C-alpha cells in the first residue's frame with residue numbers, strides 16, 4: 437500500500453488509463469501506473485467502467501464500419517485483394533531476380549488477369565509510383581515469361597509490393613551494391629517507418 441500512497445494520484449492514474457484506452461503508450465511510467473491500479477480498488481473498478489463505456493456505445497450507435505456505404509466497402513475490398521495479388525506477383529519477381537523458379541506460368545497469368553478484372557492496374561501503378569512502362573514490363577515477365585535482368589525483376593518486385601520486408605531488403609541490398617545511395621536511403625527510411633509504424 438505504501439507504493440499506492442507515494443506513487444501517482446488516482447486522478448493521474450485514471451487520466452493515464454483513458455489515454456491508454458485511446459491507444460497512447462504509457463512508456464516508462466506504465467509499470468508504476470499498473471502497480472497503482474493493482475493496489476487501488478477504486479482505480480481497478482474504473483478499468484471495468486471503461487469496458488462498460490464500450491458496451492454502452494455499441495448499444496447506442498452501430499460501429500462506424502457498418503455505416504460505410506456498400507460502394508466504398510466494395511472499393512476497399514477490391515484494393516485489399518489487389519494488394520494481395522500484387523504481393524504474390526512480387527514474390528514471383530523476387531524468385532526470378534534470385535535465379536529461382538517462380539510459380540508456374542498459369543498461376544502467375546491468372547493473378548495478372550485477376551488484377552485486370554478487378555480494374556486495379558491503374559490503382560496499383562499510382563499506389564506504387566509504378567509508371568505504365570514498369571507495370572507493362574512486370575506483366576510481360578509474369579504473364580508471358582519474358583526474360584528480365586535480375587536487377588530489373590527485383591526493382592519491379594519492390595514497386596509491386598513496396599511494404600514487403602523481404603522484397604524491400606533485397607532491393608535495398610541491390611541499391612547499396614550498385615552505389616545508388618540516395619534511393620537506398622529513401623527505401624531504408626520507408627522500411628524503417630513500416631517497421632515502427
Ligand SMILES: [Zn+2]
Nearest residue numbers: 446476478479
Ligand atoms: Zn487509485
